[in-house]
Amino acid sequence: MSEPAPPVAELTLRRRLPPRLPRRRGDVYVNMKTDFKAQLSRCQKLLGPGGGCTEICIHGLGLAINRAINIALQLQAGGAGALRLAANTSTVELADVLEAQSDEDGHPPLARARNNSAIHIRVCRVSPPP
Amino acid sequence: MENFRKVKTSEEDSPLPFPDLPPGVVEMKVKEGSKIRNLMGFAMARMELKGTRQIVFSGCGRAVTKTITCVEIMKRKLGGLHQVTKVRYKTLLEVWENKDPQPDGRVENLTVHKNVPSICILLSKDPLDPSEMGYQPPEPRDGLWAEKGGIEEDRLSSCSQGVKRPLAPPH
Numbered sequence: 001m002s003e004p005a006p007p008v009a010e011l012t013l014r015r016r017l018p019p020r021l022p023r024r025r026g027d028v029y030v031n032m033k034t035d036f037k038a039q040l041s042r043c044q045k046l047l048g049p050g051g052g053c054t055e056i057c058i059h060g061l062g063l064a065i066n067r068a069i070n071i072a073l074q075l076q077a078g079g080a081g082a083l084r085l086a087a088n089t090s091t092v093e094l095a096d097v098l099e100a101q102s103d104e105d106g107h108p109p110l111a112r113a114r115n116n117s118a119i120h121i122r123v124c125r126v127s128p129p130p
Numbered sequence: 131m132e133n134f135r136k137v138k139t140s141e142e143d144s145p146l147p148f149p150d151l152p153p154g155v156v157e158m159k160v161k162e163g164s165k166i167r168n169l170m171g172f173a174m175a176r177m178e179l180k181g182t183r184q185i186v187f188s189g190c191g192r193a194v195t196k197t198i199t200c201v202e203i204m205k206r207k208l209g210g211l212h213q214v215t216k217v218r219y220k221t222l223l224e225v226w227e228n229k230d231p232q233p234d235g236r237v238e239n240l241t242v243h244k245n246v247p248s249i250c251i252l253l254s255k256d257p258l259d260p261s262e263m264g265y266q267p268p269e270p271r272d273g274l275w276a277e278k279g280g281i282e283e284d285r286l287s288s289c290s291q292g293v294k295r296p297l298a299p300p301h
Contacts, residue, residue, distance in 0.1 A: 062195060063195065065194055065195050065198060066191070066192070066194050066195070066247055069194065069217045069247035069249065070247045072217060073217060073218065073219055073247060084263055085217060085263065085264070086263045086264045086265075087215040087216070087217050087249070087264045088215060088264070088266050089198045089201060089202060089213070089215055089251065089266070090202070091202045091206070115202075117195055117198040117199045117202055118198075119198060119215075119249075121217065
């Protein structure tokens, strides 16, 4: 058994955070780390009495698209026909950066841009409250 | 459940959520294992024909992301496409079979109804009704966000996120 050749330089793949989009009370960014129920109840609270939102916008990126749709549909199912969904899709540019672990040689970090799909679902009441 | 194995999965047929589609409209049913290059090869060839005005992409479960990706690629390549997106649940019927046969030799079957998120996207070269829920005009680019307002300040305040800053030295 021979050892695999060591890589030329140790590199770290650092995934930059996706560019941040608006962040207001009514914006919910869905991810795959937080518990599904917690994210759902957060949306329910925002839309419910005292939540202060007549409409919310649920954003999902990549794998979280499914969860965003699921949350929106669960809200609609629990809303007794009072909620409507308007979904939009978009492409988000993400940047990955390969950084050398020893930062002395002054090489610029290797960067790579890639695209991922995203969904934005507006959840609003059928008739706005007077 | 561990004694059961899935023997069959079938989708419940549901009509497309778009009324007044022309007959014979191309529907791309995106599956989990579909290759994007195969889907796009076919879809682009059909959309490049002058007679094709509309195309529908649909997918459920783990194919939803791929469905959106196909649509985004097509929008970027062709441009000027109007879009309507619909999300809903799709019911999957799964038949599970007990691996240990019953004492009397019968095979025990279970039928499971599963609701999975699904997406249907209509792309059209001709204008669509802008008041339709889920309508998106061609090339919104920043427009998707511009209509909401308050972006600039949000962007300014959040651009430092994701960049690691050194901790301030203790005093």
